[in-house]
Amino acid sequence: MIDDILDRMTLEEQVSLLSGADFWTTVPVERLGVPKIKVTDGPNGARGAGSLVAGVNAACFPVAIALGATWNPQLVERMGVAIAGQAKSKGASVLLAPTVNIHRSGLNGRNFECYSEDPMLTAELAVAYIQGVQSQGIAATIKHFAGNESEIERQTMSSDIDERTLREIYLLPFERAVKKAGVMAVMSSYNRLNGIYTSEHPWLLTTVLREEWGFDGIVMSDWFGSHTTAATVNAGLDLEMPGPARDRGEKLVRAVRNGEVKPEAVRMAARRILTLLERVGAFEKAPDLSEHALDLPEDRALIRQLGAEGAVLLKNDGILPLQKAGLGHVAVIGPNAAEARVMGGGSAQIAAHYRISPLDGIREALSNANSIQYAAGCRNNRLVNVFSGEMRVEYFTGRNWSGSPIAVETADVGEFFWFDLPSAELDPSDFSARMTAFYVPAESGEHIFGMTNAGLAKLYVDGRLVVNGFDGWTRGDNYFGTANVEQRQSIHLVAGQRYEVVVEYCALGSTGEGINLTAVRFGVEKPLGDADMAEAVETARAADVALLFVGRDGQWDTEGLDLPNMRLPGRQEELIEKVAAVNANTVVVLQTGGPIEMPWLGRVKAVLQMWYPGQELGHAVADVLFGDVEPGGRLPQTFPKQLSDNSAMTGDETVYPGRDGHVRYAEGVFVGYRHHDTRGVEPLFPFGFGLGYTRFSWSNAKASAVQMGSEGLTVSVDITNIGDRRGSELVQLYVRPLAPTVERPDKELRAFAKVQLAPGETGTASLVLGPRDLSYFDEKTKAFRASAGRYELLAAANAADIRSNVTIELAKEWIGEASDRAI
Known part of the structure; x- marks a missing residue:
């Protein structure tokens, strides 16, 4: 059918398919029965064609870093299914998600939109999300391809990254999305990669994506992110967004007739657009582009579950979970207490069905005789409160x-x-x-x-x-x-x-x-001042427990600008210090899109990181604080003691934030825990860290074979819940080469398994590895390469807590192929 349509199309009609019709839809060709389809922003909801701040209501799910903290691909896949339903309610056939850029600096304004500092964890969650979305006939769009780890001069900045670092860290999630999930669409980033705009980068879009990985979907530009006519088409960019055409249309027709673009290149791009329409069922039934709100009880329940599953308990001196029956006076304090900070800013925003604030959730949970008093204490907003x-x-x-x-x-x-x-x-x-x-x-x-x-x-x-x-x-x-x-x-x-x-x-x-x-x-x-701070302190002084809600909001964690530092904005640190000084039972609940420095950590009883967990925020917070559910999260990103401990924060502005239009990824593969472990920089909280409300015992790790063969091997660890509550334990498996032939990180995450267990129950974490999991990317041979020799497999609770290890051997060198799908 597609060949027949292409044969009957004029050049002008083929070209028309390669630009949007408007901000959200593609161009139809009515005489040949080619319908238009709509795309919609994600990734924590489906906004539809409304503005960033209005439009038809939609379910607001947790942001990506909160999903990263779940370490639970099965639950993320369920979310993908649910968001596909939300996309359908907005008349959309394509969801512009997930975002899989890597947590490099800790200051990226879109850090919250990305899963992790680790490419393997990012890849596993992205694959699950995509499989969930696409199982419902909605196309997922993985983004931003590639090297978009900062918002500073993002439309023109060149991310200068060596090929080994690209292959091992920044391209891996995209590779797995193509090879394992069959993602239908890829979005190019705004930035340049090694001097060339990604929207017109032949090596990136054709050599790697299509020829090596076998991608057969469409590549679209980020909005207003393409700059040329012939260069983008020749490089492999299929769809210029948004419409109407800027550098395509008549300009592209002329480029074909002038010999700058081959007619075959236009036909191939048009074929990929038509194939996308076929894959989402648009030819079988022309999409209804109308929009309506879809507020399902099962979505509400899933959002609430995800919020608790991604909540990371960073410190607990025995105060949590709080016992409802034993509580008297409860002080609920802080700028994020009565405000429901449910999402980050930028294009990820949606008009949520509702927003449950922490104060609302706590009041509902303690609806009996408990006394609750509230005081804001200070503000943390970057912009004046909206009218x-x-x-x-x-x-x-x-x-x-x-x-x-x-x-x-x-x-x-x-x-x-x-x-x-x-x-x-x-x-x-x-x-x-x-x-x-x-x-x-x-x-x-x-x-x-x-x-x-x-x-x-x-x-x-x-x-x-x-x-x-x-x-x-x-x-x-x-x-x-x-x-x-x-x-x-x-x-x-x-x-x-x-x-x-x-x-x-x-x-x-x-x-x-x-x-x-x-x-x-x-x-x-009306600005808050000393009197408001004093009111909050007195409220805390009179309470049995002080619940202090601090952090940032979507004005700070937002597309378009990076953070100025890793400290809590405004007078929040002062508020924590003063509240903790008058109430020994102070619990800090954080909402940020990434790590923060905590000079006050030793003065509080507990710290819970909630991120931006969606519209059920208040319910999820209360569920965890009062022990109705387990805080199931583990950090997907290292929390350094201070910003200068981050590998990108060298003091050299060419490394961050960039200079003269270039930012050098000089740290190479030593990002996040790879840097902390290898360079001996102690973190505040290590990658993978998180506490729970019960205790577990671990058996020693066992490997199914002592030698790594082409078929791979399995490492198993038995976990027993020796506490009195149901809970989850996360087993992380790292690989350490014992005699590396090139400089490599001390260890690298290669597999993980989350085990849910009732009291007294034993379960087995089974972790599968293949030869590529032992490898690094060799720039000379342009292939992943694992040297013959011994490798240590480390079973760990987090990057700083190795529970046991097993040594295996690779008998002969393994070299992968670019087209090898066994990843």
Whole structure:
């Protein structure tokens, strides 16, 4: 059928398939029965075609680092199945997920969107996610291919990575997704790889991806991430997104007729697009692109289970789990207590069905006689709290708010990110909007108004210009680098008085600087000060236990900018110190998208890392704190004692954050625990670390053979739950070459198994290894290579806790082939 369609297509029609129709859909060819399909952002939900901050509600699942902390591929596969259902509810056939870039620096703004610092753990979870999604007839899109481990100058930065490091660390998850999961789509990254944009990188897209790995799906650009016509097509980029065409269309037709692109290259790319449509069933039944909310009880239950499964108990001096019956006064404190920080920022955002805050979850769990008192203590938001309340939004043609509005609508949140405008008469590059609302402060005093805008905007309070985002506007660090730095101004407001707030916004039009977006966000808040800190301390002093919820939110952990450091923002460290000084039973619950420094660690009784676990946050937190379920998580990323202990933080700006458009991955394969173990840098918490509520005994590891053969071998460890609660234990298997012929990490994760056991129950962790698990990538022979000799297999609870080992031998050197599918 596909050959018949291609034979009947004109060159122009084939070319039309190679660009999007708009932001989210492909181009149909109606005369030949080729339908359009829709794609939707992931990876922790399916947003549909709505804006980043609005649209049809969707189920909000845990972010990727929280999934990495589960070390549970079976559960992640179930999530993939559920998210495929969410994608269908948004009329989408393609999900833009998973993200498998590696945790390199600890400061990447999208660290939360990625699974782990380890490529093997990343690969196993990505394969499970993809298999779940694609089992439901939805195509998964693995991203970002490749070398996108920072948000700094991400649209132009060259990630300079040697081939061994690429093959062993950064490409492995993509390789396994192709060979093991049969992923249907790959998204190229924004950055350059060794000087060449990945969207036009022949070695990456054709030599490695298609010829070596055998990938037969489509490669699409990240949004606005392609830059040329002939170079992208010739390199193997099939789909330019979003549409309408920028560098394809008539430009590509001319390139074919001028001999810059062979007609066969266009036909092959069009074939791959048509094959994708066939694989997702679009020819059998044209997709219904309409959207609706899908709020299923089984999704709610799965999100709650995943939240607890990924919760990592980092410290516990016997205080957890809390006994509900014995609790009297409970202090719930901190900026993340009453706010439900359920997801990170950027393109991963969705309009969640609901958000359960920790305070809500604890109140529900302690609904009997327990006394709960709340105090925020301080704030941790990067941007001023967004405006909340009913407002009138008027849209005008042109940029001067003149004439009658073309469209009028209402909104209840002061953030607008326009992919689509409410009327076809409005030109996205030449329109204006006026938002009118009223604000009634609860308290008198200084209030801060803040605004950031991709475009030009002014904010007025009772007719007075308060925030000027118009004059002197320049690009800054918001909305993927398309909006200015947030402009702030404080004014005195009187409690109970009604103030008119008006924001006038106009589009900037194309600037020729990469991505151009239209967005505005404005807010108001009364700053918290010493009195609020003192209130929190007094609340803690009077309580039997102080539950302190701190961390970051999606304004910090977000696409478009890296973190400034690895410390808790604002006055949160001071809050922890002061609360712990007056209450010996202080439990810190963290929500961050990656590691943080903990100078206060020795002063608190327990630390629980919850990440951003989705809409059931409060329920999952309460489940773990009160022992209804086990904290099942183990760290997917090393927590260093200080930022300078990270392998990328050498003090050389060419290594991080980059200089003159290049960032050197000078640490090579020594990323995360590979660096800490090999270089003798003691971490705060090692890779794979996590505590539970029960105890286990381990048998010594046993190998099924003393020699590694081509068929591989199995290592088994018997685990017995010797405690009085049901719980899980994670067995990690590392490989250590005893006489390496090249510099290699001290040990590398090659397999893992999570065992769930009732009290007194014994189970067996079976871990399978093959010859490639002993190998490194040899740049001279361009192949994975394992030298003959002895290897130690280490059964470990985490990278710093080796429980037993067994030595095996590889009798003769093993050399893999690029096309070898036994990975």
